[in-house]
Amino acid sequence: MTINTLTVFLTVVEEMSFTRAAQRLFITQQSLSGHIRRLEEEYGVTLFERKPKLRLTADGENMAFYAAQILRTQNEMISEFADLSSQRKADLGLGISYMRSTVFSPGIWNRFHRDHPNIQVRLTEGNTNTLLEQLQRGEITLMIGVDIRPLPGLRVIPLIRESLCCLVDRRMYETCCGKDSPAPGPAAPITLRELGTMPLLLPPRGNRLRTAMERMIRKTGTRPRVLLESDRQDVLYRLVCEGEGAGILSPMVLYDAEEQRVSIPENCCLFRIRDAGVSTVSAALLADTQLPRYAEEMIDVIRTVFAEYETTLRALFLQETDDI
Numbered sequence: 001m002t003i004n005t006l007t008v009f010l011t012v013v014e015e016m017s018f019t020r021a022a023q024r025l026f027i028t029q030q031s032l033s034g035h036i037r038r039l040e041e042e043y044g045v046t047l048f049e050r051k052p053k054l055r056l057t058a059d060g061e062n063m064a065f066y067a068a069q070i071l072r073t074q075n076e077m078i079s080e081f082a083d084l085s086s087q088r089k090a091d092l093g094l095g096i097s098y099m100r101s102t103v104f105s106p107g108i109w110n111r112f113h114r115d116h117p118n119i120q121v122r123l124t125e126g127n128t129n130t131l132l133e134q135l136q137r138g139e140i141t142l143m144i145g146v147d148i149r150p151l152p153g154l155r156v157i158p159l160i161r162e163s164l165c166c167l168v169d170r171r172m173y174e175t176c177c178g179k180d181s182p183a184p185g186p187a188a189p190i191t192l193r194e195l196g197t198m199p200l201l202l203p204p205r206g207n208r209l210r211t212a213m214e215r216m217i218r219k220t221g222t223r224p225r226v227l228l229e230s231d232r233q234d235v236l237y238r239l240v241c242e243g244e245g246a247g248i249l250s251p252m253v254l255y256d257a258e259e260q261r262v263s264i265p266e267n268c269c270l271f272r273i274r275d276a277g278v279s280t281v282s283a284a285l286l287a288d289t290q291l292p293r294y295a296e297e298m299i300d301v302i303r304t305v306f307a308e309y310e311t312t313l314r315a316l317f318l319q320e321t322d323d324i
Contacts, residue, residue: 007071009039043063046059094124096143100281104144119294121298142285146208157299158280158281159281164250165271171243176195188270200246
């Protein structure tokens with residue numbers, strides 16, 4: 001028996017198809033069948049019933065249980081040696097949204113890589129629900145998400161609480177709201193009703209920011225004028241800067257992580273939407289996972305990067321941390 005043979009076997013178990021497993025492993029079906037046959041001969045068992053459809057036997061179920069344990073132990077051993085020797089290699093899967101990856105990943109990577117040059121970081125981009133599924137399947141080690149729901153076996157580490165922002169061109173604000181725009185400085189509070197007839201640039205339905213907006217719309221009984229929808233906050237930001245509408249954004253789109261400051265275009269004013277509530281950004285991992293030291297240190301790096309972001313938001317909103 002070899003680790004490779006156990007990997008082949010577990011791939012067949014996951015796919016329940018010799019053909020799909022061979023394609024996934026980039027080997028021939030004949031080679032894959034040889035691995036399974038040698039495993040059965042070594043232990044004197046039959047692992048699969050072929051008819052009427054492929055399924056595990058009782059011995060196959062037992063083999064799958066022990067094979068998964070062996071591979072998990074193997075991975076933990078590799079991670080431990082990677083901790084102890086700069087000549088060893090290991091990888092760490094980090095899940096994060098596209099926009100947060102754009103803003104925060106360079107700072108996270110630079111700090112982490114400086115102390116762990118032998119660890120390969122694999123970034124996986126997706127929304128919170130998708131990343132949670134990948135975390136539970138073991139495809140990533142750690143994720144950063146928003147409003148992560150409590151689940152059994154999940155360790156959640158709160159990082160920061162964010163309010164929704166409204167960024168709008170000053171001339172559009174003065175025209176639509178009939179009053180002077182606020183002076184440059186910290187974000188002033190505003191309600192959805194106070195946005196008046198301004199055309200809004202929003203994320204599409206299903207996006208968490210849009211969900212918060214929908215709750216606020218139902219609560220206030222307003223009928224906002226939605227001009228454009230996009231999942232890309234960077235696109236909404238550019239359109240706001242061009243005077244196309246009022247953008248409902250996360251404050252991270254304004255954050256320069258390298259300089260640790262918020263950049264507000266001179267022609268725009270920024271508001272904090274007062275009745276939209278707050279969202280909690282957190283890191284998450286499986287609670288029963290024994291993390292190697294380098295993964296725990298990755299968590300420390302993430303905490304540091306988001307603490308710097310939190311300090312900037314406190315200055316932007318002139319509020320205590322819990323209300324940001």
